[in-house]
Amino acid sequence: MTLAWRHLPRTLRLETPSRRAPTTCPSLSVGPFWTSVTKLGLHTKPRMPPCDFTPEKYQSLPYRRVLEIYQQHLSPMQTAYFPQPLLLHQGHMEWLFDHEGNRYLDFFSGIVTISVGHCHPKVNAAAGKQLGRLWHTSAVFFHPQIHEYAEKLSALLPEPLKVIFLTNSGSEANDLAMLMARAHSKNTHIISFRGAYHGSSPHTHDLSNVGPFKMTLPGGVGCQSVSFEIFFVLFL
Template sequence: MKRILGRRLSQLATSFSNGSCVKPLLKMPSFDYTPLPYDGPTAGEILKKRSEFLSPSFFHFYKKPLNIVEGKMQYLFDEEGRRYLDAFAGIATVCCGHCHPEITEAIISQTKKLQHSTVLYLNHAIADFAEALASKLPGDLKVVFFTNSGTEANELAIMIARLYTGCHDIISIRNAYHGNASGTMGSTAQKNWKFNVIQSGVHHAQNPDPYRGVFGSEGEKYARDVQEIIEFGTSGQVAAFIAEAIQGVGGIVELAPGYLPAVYKTIKEAGGLFIADEVQSGFARSGSHFWGFQAHGVTPDIVTMAKGIGNGIPLGAVVTTPEIARVLTRRNYFNTFGGNPVCTAGGLAVLRVLEKERLQQNAFVVGSYLKDGLKLLQEKHDIIGDVRGRGFMLGVELVTDRQLKTPANAEILNVMELLKDMGVLVGKGGFYGNVFRITPPLCFSKEDADYFLEVMDIALSKL
């Protein structure tokens, strides 16, 4: 692969040495689909109405925002019928591909039959999906609570931990993201949002970031901060420690090796629970494992999930052990639409498609191929400071100075515009907003990866 990509990048270096805008050597992979004619409002009309009637906190990518009107597998189409390669579908909850026919059919079929609360009445859809979901988790993690989002899932997990342990203190990692309700924002410590919602009993531990962290990849050294928080910031006991195995909004940061096992031991000694936030890293996205925490050799007490679980519909879940789950029987907890028939029918279809189409293996093979290609680009372009992640959860951090690791904030916006102009959509994040977040649908192919790498090389060359 290195020889093939190296030859292609060498050709590109010659083609774009004059800085002119030239079409890529490769065309976008062929795709046998024609979008439906669009006769709705234009992007300008939508933007005007949005600015008048929607929250002023909403933001959009690109100087001229796209009006996306249709999606099919790993591609999106705008109002003019132009096709885009969607390398950021993970944030839009899409796991198996936009409008996957089998998943869409399962949702439509159930919608035609029944949509009601499954709390008060029996329906097999919720039980079937819970059973299938539990089969994907290790140990005694077999009791499922369904919610409507990842935020709800994490809020519920934190509440369960506090009720079960009788403690109030929660420890989370700086630069993490766990949701946008008051409780989860308090435990998020994601400074990109420019404000912090204060929550009592929440403590933020040092981020075990192998690229920017003070201890590099020495996970156990970062874990000492958790021990000190317990010793000097609490009564000596905690309710829970919550963490993503790979920080998503935080810039696709993989936790330093050895960190989670060390923290797990410390938390257990303090009587706390370990909550694994798998909203972005779960459901086969990392490729090497079905769940992100599995790469660290630990088994959590509570697992939260959303996004990929429903492939685009509002669906989340909390999975824990029978013993821990029993604490809610004393409180009459229920969620009116959590686990409704339509969403759980869709969720079960997602699991079936993942297995049938071997999408975890595809995430591993193509994701590794894509990461290798990005590392070759790093050798060529000094602006790439770091390439990280696994499977289809990859990050590329741009810096103007590799030694100082100065964030390339303006440059990343310029590159995003160039990528969009060549038909590739990608996200950004990180503490400084200078990291490309690459989270495509799990059906992303090697041909897609080749095209992505080529246009990325062109865009970076134009800088």
């Protein structure tokens, strides 16, 4: 059993809103992460809950080959957030398993998209049933499932939020939010915080201000990025 925190950087930078230089905590720079934290008395090392699921044996690309493909063929926007990224192989409910069979308790939930766990049997059954019946149509045809879903979803929303517009991603959802806000307010200016990520489409790219998601291109009309401090000063 392995904890995901093992792969976090071993040097933590403790930053404050002031202009003082960030301080490096030396006691967190030596040895395993959880051992150092335990010595500080901040936490106790957690124990992994039991799991009765056995993952399949990994039989795909070697880890070194995966790294080579990542460096040669994948966009740098697909950032790996660990010095030694995990090569995940299989998921089951709240658990993830890597190519070496190590087990992880998933607190990330696939960027908060796996709300019922990985490979939930009810979701698997519903998806398999639909794939065996019909894969894809388009908006020019009716399909009962989308109408059933829209009715159930709208029933959970207060008035007047009763019209559903489905999108494929968070970037598209934020594109739609920007369009609706501008159409309703008759204004074009939108403020986003520095360091925030809102998407990688042409419109949401202008609102994103973090790492490889921000390119050196002219910004969109009316999109401004500010720091938290400036924002609070403006609205106090």
